[in-house]
Amino acid sequence: MTTVNLQYYAQLREQAGTGGEQLSTGAATLRELYDELRSRHGFLLSSDALKVAVNAQFSDWNRALREGDTVVFIPPVAGG
């Protein structure tokens, strides 16, 4: 299991009901992690519609998770 810190923005924050959380996960990659979170929180957006950043750098969805990673999911927002 890997322990990661998660941050949610915009719709994801709203759907998760929190701006962030710490999670122990069996997911190996960011994509697997997001799939797990989708079923856990009922996220409506697919990963295609999102950007993901790890430790303040945009990242590839296939990147392997490492202990202590801070992962941020960023949907596009349109309000003005």
Place this chain on the structure above:
Amino acid sequence: MNSFRLSVVPVDLVPLREALQHPGSGGFCSFEGWVRNTNEGREVSGLEYEAYAELALVEGERIIAEAIARYGVLATHCVHRTGDLVIGDLAVWVGVSAAHRDEAFRACRYIIDEIKHRLPIWKKEHYLSGDTAWVACSHIERAHEHESPAADADHGHAHHHDAPVAASAPAFSPDYSRQTRLRDVGDAGQAKLAAARVLVIGAGGLGCPVLSYLAGAGVGTLGIVDGDVLDASNLHRQTIYDARDIGQCKVELAARRIAALNPAVAVHTWAQPLHAGNVAEVFAQFDLVVECTDDMRSRYLSNDAAVLTGTPLILASVYQYEGQLQVVSAKPGEPCLRCLWPDEPAPGVAGSCVESGVLGPVPGVLGTMQAIEALKILLDLPRPVEPALLLVDLLDVGIQRLPIDASRGCARHGGCAAVAQRALAQAQRDCDVDLIFDSLDDAIAAGYRLVDVREPDEIAAQPLDAPSCCMPSAQVAVQAGELPSGRLLLVCAGGRRSAHAARELRGQGMREVYSLAGGVLALRSSCDRLPATTRSRSAS
């Protein structure tokens, strides 16, 4: 009875008031000007009005005609006294009858202000001290100059407000000393700002602070693009507008606000959103573009035009308590919006203020940040060289800066310019998707079958007053086979979901599918209902 007259004898108001009674009138408003006992500190015993009657009558009738055209009132009458009057006498009377009180109040105010301002009537005041003086009956300020009556008949073209303030306003000389005192600004920086041309797309929650700060800073030319009229729900975040502005075109309101704030700024307005056919041409007229809409389509269009014309673009958007900001430098090799999110998300995927809500100051903060970025670019102030997406979280009060690696974005699809070129070409092919109709009956008469793509609760709240079939926008692409045959006009509330669905259907090979531009809202746009006389005034 719509008329203006002069009277040398006291006026009987009863028949005047009765003459304005009309079965369609729901409101009557009158104004009476009386002779008072002091003027500018001197005690007055009475006065004498003298008019250049021929001109006063013609001009008075003209003012009344303008008020009728401008406010759509049913009937008005005005009478102005001449000759000798004593304290308490009625000097001028204006009566207006209208369907609703708002028009009645506004028209009444308009008429009295214009009469005081324009009519060749002078008064000779008799003072208690025995002497007399002629006093011009003019006022410097007219209330309606601060409200916008104005919509443009020709939405597709820019309107120029190079000298939009009233000619009677006192000369104003801007004082930029508080910013020129900054060592990095100085007179040289101020000259750069004066020479700068900045386009602000969207005069809403983000656009209000951008426009205010850039006008205040003395940016020489500001362009404003916005196709909306002001709604009461805008006022909690769109701070340059007033409650009395509701229903009026934002570009006109914003242009007037800028003129009031800094008359030295030249303002050009576009009262319709830019489209694939004109966006590059418009961008080429500016040094910098600030994208402040709540519309994903506009953001992608702006991105593509910025890349293709090499115009720097400052993007921002907000969601509830947070926002995003990205500066697209539009230099070769630097990342653009599509480097992050390659394709425009479907409507509904990216949250909007309407659906998700927003706290008023959130766009205020992000718009203010856009204004700072704009000034930094124009003044060549120090700023991070590394392109990044800024995430601004105003609940936790944190800003996260995520560097964007250009090599992982559009570079993998031929580069930003090639991607933008393809996207703009596609948008141009889809340009004819949007059709403008004044009413749904017109569309049906023109041979279109209506498809209402709003959600069931929206349809229940406001059904279309014309025959249509219903299919929510998200279903249209997957259930295309169930749509009626023939030429289709998709309809939604604001025209975005219907346009997106229409483009999806075209992508499936259906050619004769269109979208009602502006949606149901546009069918009753007050912009389009203003009389022609009002429109022509607005461009002056």
